Amino acid sequence: MSPIERARGAIGARFLLHGRCVAHGLDCVGLAGLAYGIAVPRGYALRGGRVAQVIAAAEAAGLVRVDDARVGDLLLLNAGAGQLHLAIASETGVIHADAALRRVVERPGVPPWPELARWRLKED
Template structure:
């Protein structure tokens, strides 16, 4: 199994976990916590729910050892604009997007292409 497939399996195992801002475990996850869980990363807390600067997110991804991906692959970390001033992360499952949905208050897998504009995608080099 590839690292991307492992990340998808870990993200899928989190489906149903409650949404919790800055959450990093089974008690609750936010989108950053889900990415951390899927890829085994240590990520920051203390950020705001809304942020609109993709360059800040890209620098954070690079600092974590993630590299930009041009062609979509299951396991990719995907950065989308989910609303005005709202950046959001998810995991490309190959069949959709696994993400921590604040509105639904849990981690979900949304089938198909994300309904939001995709700004960036990253992955770990294998």
């Protein structure tokens, strides 16, 4: 199953900070871990993430940083003052764990947050 298929399977799951499974809830980091089948950190704050730390963690997990856009890419977004956010690119927008809506949703259109980095699984 591809990352986009796994992310779509989580749509509707409730938002839970540090959540790691569809049944109990997911946050954006948990959704990324589920979609890409990678281990992800715990114990972080909702705000105050560091870009360099997220980039290092993604690359340590085996994701490859890319510049071109494809469906299924993992996006690092600047969601506000001190707030980083992860989302998975879809054909029409992004799939992400939306704290305001309290659910994993597919948001149409270009995300309203600046993109800081983009990764995908290493191609064989």
